[in-house]
Amino acid sequence: MTLDPRLATTRAVDSGWQRALDRIPPRLRHPGLLAGVLFVLWVYLAAPNQWTYLGQQFVAGISIGAIAALGGTGLVVAYRATGVFNFAFAGIATICAFIMYEFTAHQGLPVWLSLLIVVLLIGPAIGALMDLIVFRSLERRSAGTAEKLVANLGVLILLLGIGAVIYGESTYVPKNVFSAGQAFQIGSGNNAVNVSWSVVGNVGLVVAAAGGLLLVFRYTPLGRQVRAVVDRRGLAEMFVVNANRISMLSWAIGAAFAALAGVLDAPVVGLQNGGLALQVLQIIGVAVVARLRNIGVAVFAGLGVGVVSALGNALVTPHYWSWLSWIPSVNTDFDVQVPVLTTVVFLLVYRNLDESGSGGIGGVVTATFGRIGQRSTAAKLQSVLVVGLVAVIAPALLNGGNLVTAQKVVAYSVAFLAIVAITGYSGHLSLATASFAGLGAYTTVRLRNGLLPLPFSTSIPHVPVLLAMLIGGLVVIPIGVLVGYPALRRRGLILGLITLAFAQIVDAFVFQSPTWNSGRTTDRPNLFGWSFAGDRTFLYFELVVLGLILLLVRNLSSGALGRVLGAMRDSERGAVSVGISLRRYKLLIFGASAFIAAIGGSLIVQQAGSLNINPDGPFAPLFGLYWFGAVVVFGLSYRSSAVLAAILYIVVDTATGHAGSSLIVIGAIALFVGYMPGGVIGTVLRFVGGDGVGPSPAQKSLANYALARARAEQAPPPGADLQPSRFAEGLLAGKP
C-alpha cells in the first residue's frame, strides 16, 4: 500500500517514447512546439542545399506569422477578460483595413498617422462600443455563453454587412504599412538573406504589443483586476474593482489588436470584404493552440504557423517533393491550409479548451412553449391546408424577377432547415451548414457533368439532375457523421470552432483546389420527360422538395425521436442517465442535418445554374456564420424560422439592390437576441400565447381591456355619483 494514493494510480512508465518525452522540460512539452521541431527536421532532410531560398522563405514566414500572432493575441486577451470568443475580430479587422485604405488612398493622410488613428482610436472605439451597447447589459443579466456568442456573431455579421454594402466584392490594393525595402542582410554574398523593413516592423510590433500586454497582465494592479473580473465578476466588484471599466478596456484592447492584424494583413492578401475576413478567421488556429488562454503561446504559435506555411510553400513550389503532388489538394496553398489544419488538429487534440461556462446553447434555443402548447389536430390540419394553398397559388401570381427571388427563398429555406434540425432540435452549434450545402451542390454539378465528386477526371455517364441531387444528399451524410464524431464529447464553443474549421477545410482543400473544380454548371431537373426548366415549374419543383424536407424535419421533432433529441439538447447527463445512447442520436442528427443542407445546396446551384466558389460565393466558410445568424434571429427551434430567415436573407438584398444589406439587418437583430429567448418567433409566440406557466402579456392586456369595458358598461356615467359641494349649490341657487 503506497502512502500517497496518487502514486498508486500512476501507470507504470516503460515505453521508450514516454521516457524520451519525460526528459523534455515540462514547459517545452507543448505539442505545437514538438510538431514545429519535427517539421524543421523534415525540411532539413528534404532540401539540404537550399539554405538561402529557405532562409528567405523563413523570414517571409516570420513576417506573416507576426500578423497572425497579433491577431491571436487579441483573441486571447478578449477571451480571457470577457469569456466571449471574439468572432467579430475578423469583422473589426476588415472594417479597420477599409478605413485605413480610405485615409491613405482617398484622404491623403500619411501611413503612419492613419495607422495610429485606426489602431489606437478607431479599433478600440469599436471594441468599447461593442461593450457599451451589447455585452455590458448581457453581463448584467448574467446571460449565458451562448447568448453572448450569438451577439458576438451579430457584430461580425453587421460589420461585414456594412463592408459589403459600401465596398461590394471588389478587391482593393492598400499601401504597405512598412516599406518593402531592405533593412539589412543576414550573411553575405550568394548566401545572403534579405530582411525587409516590413519584417522588422511586423516583428517589432508583436514584440512590443504582446510583450507589453504580458507585463501589464503579470505585474500591474490592472492585470490583477482583469484576472479577478474574469474569475468572479460579482466578487471582484465587491472589492471595488470596476468590472465595467475592465471589460470595456479588454474589448478595446482586443479590437485594437484585430485592427492591427487587419491593417497589416490587407496589403499582403488583398483588401476584399469577405476575402480578408476569411484570411483573418484563420488566425483562430493560433488562439486555439494557446488554448484561448496563454498570450506567450499565442505569439509563438502565430510565428510558427507563419513559418511552417511559408516553408511548406517553398518546398512545394519548386517541386522538391513532386512525388507529393499525387495527393490531391496538397500542392496548392499552404498559407491557407496550414493554419486551418492547425485549428482542426489542435481542437481534436485538446479535449476541451479553457472554456468559461461551456455547455450547450440552451439560452438561445429555449422555446418550451412551442412543445407544451400542443395544438389540436384540426388546427394543425388547417394551417397545413393554408400553407399548401399559398404554395400552389403564389407561384402562379409571381413573374419575372419576383419568380427568381422566390426560387432563391425556397432553396435557402431548405438549407436553413438543416440549422433548425441540428441546433434547434438537438442543441449542437454548427457553423458549417453552408459547407455541407456546398458539398451537396458540388456533388450535383460534378455528377451532372459526368465526373465523380473526387479529384480525378475519370469520366462516368452524365447523371440526371434529380438523381445527382439525391446522391449529393446521400454522399454528404457520412461526412456529416464524421464531423459529428467530435460532438460526442464536445459542445458549445469548441464544437462551433470545429465546424467552422471544417468549413475552412472544405473551402481550402475542395473548393479552392484546382484539381477539384472543373465541371461547375448544371441545368434544371427533368422527370419522365417532364422538364422543370421553366422558372415557374422549377419553383413548383422546389416547393415539393421543401414540403418533403419540412416533413422530415417535423419528424425529427415529434414522436419518440423528437423527445429523445429534445432530451439530449436540454441535458446530456439526464439523457444518458435514462439510458439514451448519445452516440447514436448525435450521429443521426449530424447525418440528417448534412443531408438536408446538401439537398438545399443542390437546389441553390440548380437555381443559379452554376457553382460559384469565390470567397463571396454562397458556400464560402463565412456564409455558414451568416446562415446561422439568420436562423438564430428568428428562433432556432421553429421550422417557420428557416423560411422567414430565407425571406429576410434574400429579399432584403434584392429589394435594396445591395448584396450584404440583409447581413446588416440580421447582424443588428442578432446583437439583441439575448433579450428575445427563442428569437423573433419565440418572442411573438410568448407574447401571444404565454410561456406555459401563466397568461401571456397579450392575453393579460386583452383580459384587462375586457374587464375594463365590462366595468365601464355596468358603471353609471362619469360624475353621476358626485355630490355638488355647498359652494356649487350656492352658485346654482344664484346666491353669492
Next chain:
Amino acid sequence: MSADRLRGAVLEARDITVTFGGFTALRDASLVAQPGQVTSLIGPNGAGKTTLFHAISGILLPDHGETRLDGRSLRGMSPDKRARAGMARTFQILELFTGLSVAENLQVAVEGRSSNRIWRDLFSLRHPDDPDVLRKVHEAMDLVGISDLANRSAGSLPTGLSRLVELARAVCTDPQVLLLDEPASGLSGPETDRLHAVLTSLADLGLTILLVEHDIELVMSVSKHIYVLDFGAMIAEGTPAQVRANPIVRAAYLGAEPDELQAVES
C-alpha cells in the same frame, strides 16, 4: 407498478479512487447496497458523495476500483449502458429536460433505451403515443404524487417539484438500483413526508436504493444501513443507531450540527 418489474440487484462499489489533478476526491471507497432496502451515504459537504455517485453511474471514470451489479462488473461501461443495465439516478444539480413537459420527461425515460422507434418516427406521418408507455408514465407520476403536473413545462417547476420529477423519471427506466442524490433538498415538509413514503414503498417492492441526503431525520428514519464519507474516505458504516453512536461520525459530521443530532435523538 407490478412487483415483478421491481427486481432489485446488489450494488457494490469496490475500492473506488478518484483524483482531480493533485486532489484526491475519493480514496478506496467501497460500499454495498442490498435489494429491498434503503442504504444511505452521508457526509459533510465536499466529502465526495456526489463524486462517488458519478463514479458508480459511469459519468466519471475512477482512477481505479469498479462497480458491480449482482456480482457483474460494470468496468468500462458508459453511463447510458449502465442505465440500460438497470441503474437509474437523480442529480443534485437538476438535469431535467427543461424544454419538454413533465409527462414527456418520463416518456423519454421509458422509450429512450430502445432505438426501434427511430426509423419508424423518421419516415412515418403519424407518431401516436404508445399506450403502454403512457400507462407506465402515469403509474410513476401517481407513485410520486405529481400527476397534476403532467402537462407543465419541466423548466417552469420549482426545485422541490423538479426533484420529484427526476425521481419519477428514474423510476420510469425500470431500474433495479436507484441512486438518489439529495432528493429532499428544496422539498417542503409534506413533500418530504411523501418522499419518505415513496422510498419506503419502492424499497418494499424490492428495489435497491442508495440515498445521498443532508436531511438527517429522513436518512435515519428511512435507511437500513448507512455509510459515512469524510474527506473522500469511508469512516464508518452501520445501522442508523450504530452510526448515530459512532464517536468518529459525531466528530466528523454530526458533531458539526449538534442541534440537528439532538433533534433526531429526541
